[in-house]
Amino acid sequence: xxxxxxxxxxxxxxxxxxxxxxxxxxxxxxxxxxxxxxxxxxxxxxxxxxxxxxxxxxxxxxxxxxxxxxxxxxxxxxxxxxxxxxxxxxxxxxxxxxxxxxxxxxxxxxxxxxxxxxxxxxxxxxxxxxxxxxxxxxxxxxxxxxxxxxxxxxxxxxxxxxxxxxxxxxxxxxxxxxxxxxxxxxxxxxxxxxxxxxxxxxxxxxxxxxxxxxxxxxxxxxxxxxxxxxxxxxxxxxxxxxxxxxxxxxxxxxxxxxxxxxxxxxxxxxxxxxxxxxxxxxxxxxxxxxxxxxxxxxxxxxxxxxxxxxxxxxxxxxxxxxxxxxxxxxxxxxxxxxxxxxxxxxxxxxxxxxxxxxxxxxxxxxxxxxxxxxxxxxxxxxxxxxxxxxxxxxxxxxxxxxxxxxxxxxxxxxxxxxxxxxxxxxxxxxxxxxxxxxxxxxxxxxxxxxxxxxxxxxxxxxxxxxxxxxxxxxxxxxxxxxxxxxxx
Amino acid sequence: xxxxxxxxxxxxxxxxxxxxxxxxxxxxxxxxxxxxxxxxxxxxxxxxxxxxxxxxxxxxxxxxxxxxxxxxxxxxxxxxxxxxxxxxxxxxxxxxxxxxxxxxxxxxxxxxxxxxxxxxxxxxxxxxxxxxxxxxxxxxxxxxxxxxxxxxxxxxxxxxxxx
Numbered sequence: 001x002x003x004x005x006x007x008x009x010x011x012x013x014x015x016x017x018x019x020x021x022x023x024x025x026x027x028x029x030x031x032x033x034x035x036x037x038x039x040x041x042x043x044x045x046x047x048x049x050x051x052x053x054x055x056x057x058x059x060x061x062x063x064x065x066x067x068x069x070x071x072x073x074x075x076x077x078x079x080x081x082x083x084x085x086x087x088x089x090x091x092x093x094x095x096x097x098x099x100x101x102x103x104x105x106x107x108x109x110x111x112x113x114x115x116x117x118x119x120x121x122x123x124x125x126x127x128x129x130x131x132x133x134x135x136x137x138x139x140x141x142x143x144x145x146x147x148x149x150x151x152x153x154x155x156x157x158x159x160x161x162x163x164x165x166x167x168x169x170x171x172x173x174x175x176x177x178x179x180x181x182x183x184x185x186x187x188x189x190x191x192x193x194x195x196x197x198x199x200x201x202x203x204x205x206x207x208x209x210x211x212x213x214x215x216x217x218x219x220x221x222x223x224x225x226x227x228x229x230x231x232x233x234x235x236x237x238x239x240x241x242x243x244x245x246x247x248x249x250x251x252x253x254x255x256x257x258x259x260x261x262x263x264x265x266x267x268x269x270x271x272x273x274x275x276x277x278x279x280x281x282x283x284x285x286x287x288x289x290x291x292x293x294x295x296x297x298x299x300x301x302x303x304x305x306x307x308x309x310x311x312x313x314x315x316x317x318x319x320x321x322x323x324x325x326x327x328x329x330x331x332x333x334x335x336x337x338x339x340x341x342x343x344x345x346x347x348x349x350x351x352x353x354x355x356x357x358x359x360x361x362x363x364x365x366x367x368x369x370x371x372x373x374x375x376x377x378x379x380x381x382x383x384x385x386x387x388x389x390x391x392x393x394x395x396x397x398x399x400x401x402x403x404x405x406x407x408x409x410x411x412x413x414x415x416x417x418x419x420x421x422x423x424x425x426x427x428x429x430x431x432x433x434x435x436x437x438x439x440x441x442x443x444x445x446x447x448x449x450x451x452x453x454x455x456x457x458x459x460x461x462x463x464x465x466x467x468x469x470x471x472x473x474x475x476x477x478x479x480x481x482x483x484x485x486x487x488x
Numbered sequence: 489x490x491x492x493x494x495x496x497x498x499x500x501x502x503x504x505x506x507x508x509x510x511x512x513x514x515x516x517x518x519x520x521x522x523x524x525x526x527x528x529x530x531x532x533x534x535x536x537x538x539x540x541x542x543x544x545x546x547x548x549x550x551x552x553x554x555x556x557x558x559x560x561x562x563x564x565x566x567x568x569x570x571x572x573x574x575x576x577x578x579x580x581x582x583x584x585x586x587x588x589x590x591x592x593x594x595x596x597x598x599x600x601x602x603x604x605x606x607x608x609x610x611x612x613x614x615x616x617x618x619x620x621x622x623x624x625x626x627x628x629x630x631x632x633x634x635x636x637x638x639x640x641x642x643x644x645x646x647x648x649x650x651x
Contacts, residue, residue, distance in 0.1 A: 008643055008650075009615060015596040016616040020520040023529060030511045032544050174602055 032432055108248035108348045109271035109319070112339040114332065117267060120359075120390075121251040121406025122352050125484055126275065131240035131282040133192075133221040137289055138209070138232035145200035147209065147232050148289040150282070151220045151240075152193040163203075165196070165210055172203070180290070185210070192220040197289065205231060236288060236314075238280040243316070245272045250351070251408065268322040271340050274315065281316030288312075302330050309333035349488065356404040360394065363387045363407050369429065369457040369464035373398070377423075382457065382464035384414060384429045395420070395427050395466070417483045424469040424485050428478050434465035437477050451476060510553045511540055518557050524612045525565035527601060535564045558617065562609065562627050569605045599649035607642035614639055 108124040138147040163170040168187040175182035175197050182199040185206070198206045209232050213224040226234040247270065254265040274281055287299045287310075294300070297314035307323035309330060319340045321333045363385040373379040383394040385407070393414040394404040403425075405416035415428045428434035435450050454467045469476055474485045518539060522532035539560040543553055550556045600608050606628075613624045625635040 004647075005643060008647060011596050012600070012611055012643075012646065013615040015594055015600065016524055016612060019594070019597055020524055020616065023520055023523050023532075025516040025519045028515070028533075030508065030515075030540060030544070032541065 107273075107342045107344050108246065109273060109317075109340050110248060110250060110343045110347060110351065111269045111271075111319075111321075111336050111341075113252045113267065113269075114265070114336060117252040117254050117265060118358065119250050119351055119355050120253050121408050122249070122348070122355055123406075124246070124248040124348055125487075126244050126246050128242050128244050129283075130242055131238075133240045134223050134237065135240065135282040135285040136223050136237040137235055137285050138227065139235045140200065140232050143200060145198070145232060146289050147196060147198045147201070147206060148286065149210075149224065150195045150197075150286075151223070152195070154193055163207070165207055166213075167211075175199075190215075190218075190220050194220060201231070236280055236285055238282045238285045238316075240282045243277050243281055244275040246275050247272045248348070251406065266323060266326045267336065269336065269340065270320040270322070271318070273317045273342065277316060280314055283318070284312050284314060284316040287318075300334070302333070304328040304330065307333070309337055311337045345488065355406050356402075359385065359392045359404040359407050360402065363390060363392050365394075367429075367460045367462040369459045369462055371455050371457045371464060371466045374453065374455055377453065377455070377468050380425075380466055382427055382429050382466060384462050384464075392416075393427055393429050395425055397425065415478045415483070417486060419486045419488060425466060426469055426476055426478060426483055427464065427466045429462055429464045431461065431463065433463045434478070436465055436467050438473055439477060507544060507547050507553075510543070510557075514554055514557055515540070518561055521558060521612070521617065522561050522565055524616055525562065525609060526568060531568065535561055535568065538564055559627050562613070566605070566609065596646075596650065599646055602649055603642060603645050607638060607645055610635065610638045611642050611646070 113119065132150050132152045134149075134151040136149045138149070139145065161170070161172050163172050163185065165185055165187045166189060168189055170185050170187035172183055172185050175184045180199055182197050183203065185196045185198075187194055196206065196210055201209075209227055209229055212229055213227055216222040216225050223237055224234070249268065249270045252265075252267040252269070284299070287301065291299045291301045299312045301310045301312075302308070307326060307328050308320065310318060310320045311334075312318045319337045321336045323333060327333070364387060365383045366386045367384040369382040369384070371380045371382060378398040380398060381396045383396065383402075383404075385392045385394060385404075387407075390407045391414045392405050392407040393416040394402050395416060395418055396402045397420050400420045403416070403418040403420060405414065414430065415426070418425045418427070426436050428436060433456065436454060437449055438451055439449060450465075451467045451469065451473075453470075454465055457464045457466075467476075469485065475482050477483070515536060518536045519529075519532050522535040522539075523529055526532055526535065539557050542560055543550060543556055546556075547553070600611060603611070610624060610628070613619045613627060619627070621632040621635040621639070624639070625632045628635060628638075630638075
């Protein structure tokens with residue numbers, strides 16, 4: 001390193017140590033039942049020793065081998081695995097009835113996984129995304145220049161860096177989270193915060209373009225009219241506001257390896273489809289700013305270091321293929337993304353049943369916790385299953401078939417959410433007493449008020465909590481975060 | 489320069505009390521390391537808790553708890569950052585609040601914060617944790633050569649940010 005580099009290294013060292021030393025860290029006793037970071041999907045990060053492997057190609061067809069009957073879907077269990085172990089081994093077949101309104105549970109979107117990979121976890125549902133009121137993308141003709149204007153309802157911008165844009169003091173900063181030299185200008189206008197992210201054009205040029213733009217309506221939410229300067233043209237725009245996105249997430253692991261993190265090949269595929277939404281979404285417009293667009297208007301973004309490929313269609317539907325760092329083969333990731341198609345509720349339920357069957361067959365029971373009956377709520381057994389780092393929880397309600405969560409690396413706590421008959425059961429199992437609550441909490445002390453009717457049990461050092469969620473609740477909170485009432 | 493994997497485990501770490509000793513000894517350092525990676529104390533504490541939960545679950549088989557904790561927290565931070573970034577992109581948070589005047593805070597700290605996360609990460613591992621290229625590569629899942637070139641690139645970018 002040069003003397004300059006040495007000085008810089010010393011400065012970095014001083015800075016980092018100073019920042020770390022200035023951080024007050026309180027003494028907090030360890031609580032093994034306290035949650036980690038909500039929303040962090042356990043198992044997403046690699047464990048020490050994880051490596052990358054080249055994948056096999058996408059399988060010719062999905063290997064769904066379940067019997068579908070008239071109105072009911074049953075995970076066939078004619079050949080129980082020889083290595084099935086644990087006290088719950090003899091519990092009958094996983095079975096799922098498909099109600100008449102099953103369509104309410106779908107559709108979703110599923111890929112055809114690479115050959116040799118099998119699904120271990122599936123989640124789907126809808127989420128409402130709050131978008132800013134408007135996004136407009138301007139592009140230069142053949143110049144590569146881009147300008148993304150986003151209108152936000154709030155007017156908090158910060159102190160000006162001396163620039164004036166459209167007659168207003170403005171802030172200019174490097175654009176966050178991108179490495180393409182983009183800059184963001186921000187200013188207030190008519191009670192709104194406007195940001196203009198640009199690249200491939202100079203600051204003077206973009207300010208001249210912005211100064212020349214005219215609002216279509218009295219408020220910024222109506223957007224700018226197409227500029228007449230000729231430097232940049234309006235190519236796509238999206239009205240914002242809340243948009244409902246139907247999401248599907250499925251985790252795959254290779255057949256030969258275990259489900260433990262960092263072992264073998266891993267793949268998480270997330271798909272989102274806007275519901276009842278016309279035109280582009282703000283997210284689709286934003287993605288188009290960041291990445292190249294193909295002839296079909298599709299935008300692909302790849303992060304090779306992370307093994308992630310995301311593809312966004314013009315209508316705002318998207319697919320994200322995340323190899324958890326186990327491959328950086330862009331073609332392989334793209335191949336998986338290409339196979340994602342919309343599926344109906346039956347396909348989702350079929351895959352879920354296949355996963356439950358796999359958990360029962362391949363993840364042994366390590367503890368069975370009995371839960372006593374309480375009034376109308378029948379007795380039940382909570383099974384904690386584990387195989388190395390992979391854990392799952394199964395629930396056997398007296399008189400009903402077993403239901404199981406997907407298997408993942410969950411740490412000491414595992415949770416499940418199941419609709420059994422008309423009742424929504426939420427179950428948690430771990431080394432400490434568990435709580436399931438109607439109230440969210442990020443407190444490490446977890447002094448949540450439990451839901452009424454919460455039943456607890458204990459066996460072999462394992463604690464289980466089980467509750468039939470009152471019908472007026474659509475969501476409850478457990479250690480891993482909120483759980484929504486399942487449709488089926 | 490130390491490599492975590494060659495560090496001896498804390499005294500008594502083989503017994504149930506050993507975990508508590510590791511927790512007390514290592515928690516401040518793990519929280520601080522997480523903070524340098526995510527720049528948010530609340531998130532840093534949550535990540536540290538998550539790392540200790542994982543150590544707790546596997547304590548009997550972990551040979552080097554300090555190294556395990558650091559490896560896990562670096563990867564948790566990376567996961568958290570990429571999730572947040574992807575989510576932000578999906579939610580179109582093109583520019584967030586937090587515009588500050590230059591010089592308001594430590595200039596170098598601010599400049600490190602403007603680097604690509606994987607480059608800031610390698611600076612933290614090299615200059616805060618004092619790890620060599622081989623150890624950094626092991627944590628990040630890349631070769632020592634890649635770690636070295638990432639570090640070079642990070643310093644070059646930082647130089648650009650500071651000039």
